[in-house]
Amino acid sequence: MSNIYLVGFMGAGKSTIGRSLARRLKRRFIDLDREIVRGEHRSITEIFEEFGEPHFRTLETEYLTRLSTTENAVIALGGGAFMDPANRAVAEQSGVTVWLKVSFATVVTRVKMDGTRPRFGNKADVERLFNDREDVYRLARIHVSAEESPNTVVDQIVGAMRTL
């Protein structure tokens, strides 16, 4: 139960908050996407283009399962990772799950259409994906609004963890 898993949509701030939370709690920070990129020697976009999304999802599960044996880490998941029940089970069994909640309007202002996120396509599709995923993110143990500054969000997470 020792890891902290950050979940939420693209642009929720999982990597930024994760780094800040890890610093505050003196824990190691792990970014799942970055580990996949490092291990596969390819960008996320290249993995999607060369092998397809199902292969990326398989890699996500493999890397997450391996990293979940780390102790006392803060682990940022990619926006789609929590959709897989197997990944949710791995996270729940090895730590606390935290949903960084943001509005769709905030996502739009934060995420650039720079081609680095294959699931961030046209606005109507992204909004549908956002709405579809909300019910699953809600399964996380702790919910915090991630609209505020990283410091404030970190305070909220630390406070919520004390009540567990």
Ligand code: S3P
């Ligand atoms: C994805 C989110 C991305 C990355 C991949 C797929 C998704 O991570 O894992 O592009 O399906 O929402 P971020 O949420 O860190 O952007």
